[in-house]
Amino acid sequence: MRDFITPSKTITNTKRSRLLFLLLLGIVQALIMVASNVQAADLSTSAPVGSRVTTTINVQSTVEVANARKLGINIGTHDRFGASQLLKNVIINPGFEAAEYGQIFHTSAGATGTRIQQENWRISFNPATSLPADFWNGASYEITYGPAKGRTGTISDFTHEDDKYTYYLDSNGTAPEQYDTVLVTTTKDDIFYPGIPKTTPSGQPILAHLDSAESHSGQQSIRLSPPDVVWRASHEYYMDTLYQTDPSAGQLIKFEGNWCLDYWAKAQQAGDAINMYMWRVNGNGNFLFNTPDQLLADTWQHYSFQFNIDPNDNRNEHGGRGPNTFIPPIDPDREIEGSSPAVTLGFRPKLVLDGADNVLTQDIWIDDVELYPCDDTNPTVFSDTYVNLLKELQPGTIRDWGSAQLGASLDNQLAIPFERKTTWHNPRLDPTPKDWQFSLPEFLELAQEVGANPWYVIPPTFSDQEMTNLAEYLTAPATSAHPYAQLRQALGQSAPWTDVFDTIHLEYGNEMWGSNDGSDPFLGATAKGGTRLGQLADLRFEAFDLGVASGVTNLNRIIGGQINHVFTQREIEDNSNVHDSIALSPYFGYNIDFATNDEELYYPSYARVFQDIASGNVFDQIQAHINAVGNGTELAIYE
CATH class of the missing domain: 2.40.30 (Elongation Factor Tu (Ef-tu); domain 3)
Incomplete structure (x- = not known):
């Protein structure tokens, strides 16, 4: 997948209407694509393709496909910058793990x-x-x-x-x-956690360090040294910064109403204190919240605070850009007038000095930080806003796709939030790992909650043994003979996940036919062509099948194909026979804003499907390559 759309936390009537309109277009397209006897005559135009000005669609009462599958939705990666606020806890890597x-x-x-x-x-x-x-x-x-x-x-x-x-x-x-x-x-273990700077401005000392010698859970915590002045925080965690690259974004994280802050802490010296605060940079000067100084013990203790955030404190009412450069956001309630809407969560040890100005405060450790809306009630780790929107859209399938899993291990994909590590796979990027994703169990719980079948993109970094363990986790009974099924039970799911869903879709990697060079957006996670991809996927799915419990038949093993190079499908089929489907991404609609008239909008959404499936065109060519090998492979469509 090259791009994906994640439902945002708040959608205006205009944006919601556009989204629902696109979904309706897609539903019609999906019904057309799976219809068994659609003819090109169903589509008429007033001019040849090159000069088409009108698309005519004849809707008839004949049911071509009964009980057609609902469209699916990609589930992207949660981030702290504002574009993808999926989880209740807005802090990524809350356990400060490796x-x-x-x-x-x-x-x-x-x-x-x-x-x-x-x-x-x-x-x-x-x-x-x-x-x-x-x-x-x-x-x-x-x-x-x-x-x-x-x-x-x-x-x-x-x-x-x-x-x-x-x-x-x-x-x-x-x-x-x-x-x-x-x-x-x-x-x-010695890599800086995202948000902890490697250097500080003006020669200030670095006051926040990862510490693998101390942790409440997992393997690490963050160690805070006392600041040099009373007002300075030892660490600040920034959120909602997308505005810096796209001013029309405005505020994307809405901090208002009841919010909860939970964390674990200990002090090197019992009786030292810490203050936690949050404010919107260049805002109206008011804190969104500001805890009292919390006295700490010299052993790990849990601390919890609840705040009601006034919406007026969540707006920027002064700043540096001025009216001539103001770019209003799409949604009026996200408007800002300052130079930045960024939100800062500050970790500030209380500075204590003696009469000679010697610092008496010693180091403090913080771990397992949660900042979340107190009133969210759904049973998953995902926010009520996100879950309720998915329930409104009623997708038939949700696809767990975010680049955060491409370099992950199975154990990390199953880990609880406070023990889950950040991941990295791309040698083109800064090696400081920035990806942190929800877990596979959390994704499956989301699918169950919204009534959708799950489509899981398997990290291509899984070994043969991890593939076998994944199958055991999904399909096996929780007995001593199946330790990964017992782990599933320990995480709250006793019955195999294959008992929960009609079908579990399992895609090996994402567009792994990619060139694995500097032009490949997934450099570091691709196999370079269908031949290598087919052999690697075949190897891994064979290992996966070793762990599948007897009698399980509702798994769909998928290899991602390449629609713009039809022979890739033949290469995959020639080199793998341990898969059920090849998935293709037609990319028929990128952005409805490109259209200047109805024809430009309707052609890619309606008419193009007839062109793609017509005799001799792309889907017909791909199907011919698949049929020629005879593995019985099905075609799947995503995006």
């Missing part, structure tokens, strides 16, 4: 049995964000394609040579060839 890294790369020519280099990426492309030497030292590797397929071991040394990432393997063996695929995974 970073998890997983990457697929392709090998350069000239590899040996102990030394391989990474193709399609040069350190000189982006020196500022290149991985440092030694970064992958101790990481696990698996060669998944080519003559060395099946080799596993450890990276003994990671260096920069010939402007390339260079990996030395811990043992000798068959050398891979050019463009063979390698999977590497590791965990880093």
Whole structure:
């Protein structure tokens, strides 16, 4: 998936009408696409395609497909910048956990049995964000394609040579060839958590550090050193900053009404105190909330506060842009007039000095922070606003797709929020991990709550054993013979998830046919073409099937296809027979704002479907390639 739309927390009547209008268009299109006897004559136009000015659709009373499936919706990634506010707790990585890294790369020519280099990426492309030497030292590797397929071991040394990432393997063996695929995974405990700066302005000391020696849950907490002045926070967590790149966004996180703040804390010195506050930068000067100084014990204790936030304190009433540069947001209630609507949650240890101005305050540890609307009542981790909107839209399927899972392990995908790590997969980006996603159990609970079937995008960084464990988690009874099914039970779901849903859709990776070079938006998580993808997916789905409980038949194993290169489907089919469907994304409608008249709006939404499925056109060609191999593969459509 290249783009996705996430239902926002608040939709105006205009935006809601547009969304529902598009859904109605899509429903009609979906019904047309699955109709068994639709003819091109059902569509008439007043001119050839190149000069079409009118699209005519004849609606008849004949039922072509009874009980047609409802359209699905992509579920994106929760973020703190304002675009995707999905969860009740607005704090990402609330347990301040470590970073998890997983990457697929392709090998350069000239590899040996102990030394391989990474193709399609040069350190000189982006020196500022290149991985440092030694970064992958101790990481696990698996060669998944080519003559060395099946080799596993450890990276003994990671260096920069010939402007390339260079990996030395811990043992000798068959050398891979050019463009063979390698999977590497590791965990880093010493990586800065998103939001904790590596440097501070004006030479101020860094006062917030991750600490793996102290934690309430998980493996880490945040350690706060006392500030140098009483008003300064040791750490500030910024939210709702999308406005900085798109001023029309205005406020996207609405802080008003009853909000709760929960956290665990301990002090190096019993009796030291901390103050937590939140305010909107350049706002009217009022705090959204400001806790009293909380005295802390020298053991971990839980603290909880509740606040009623006045909507007037949530608006910016002065600032630096002025009326001549003001860009109003789409929704009037999101309007701001200041230079920034960003919200800051401040962690401020109380500074205590003696008579000689020596600092008496010592370090404080914070862990498991929650900031959420107190009045939300639905049983999932997702906000009432989001859940209620999904219930209103009634999707038949929801697809768990966010780049946050592409470098993840299964254990991290199953972890509770306070123990879940951030993830990273893309060597083009700053190696500070920024992705943190809801878990697989939380996604399945959402699907159950809104009455939809789940479509899970499996991280391509899963090993064979993780695929087997995933199948056990989804399908097996919770007995001692099935530890991952017992984990499912411990997380609150006793019966197998396959007992809950009509179908569970499982897609291996996302658009994994991608080139895995600098032009690929999913660099680090793609296989380069249908042949490699087919073999890798076949390998992983075979491992998955080893864990599927006897008698389970409602799993749909999916490989993502490539609609703009029809032969990719033939390559996939020739190299895999352990899948049920190939999924295609036609991208028939990007943005309704492009249309200047009804014809430009209706053609991609209605008329194009007839063109795509007509004899000799793209879907017909793809179906021919699939039929030629004879695996019995179905076609699925997403986006």
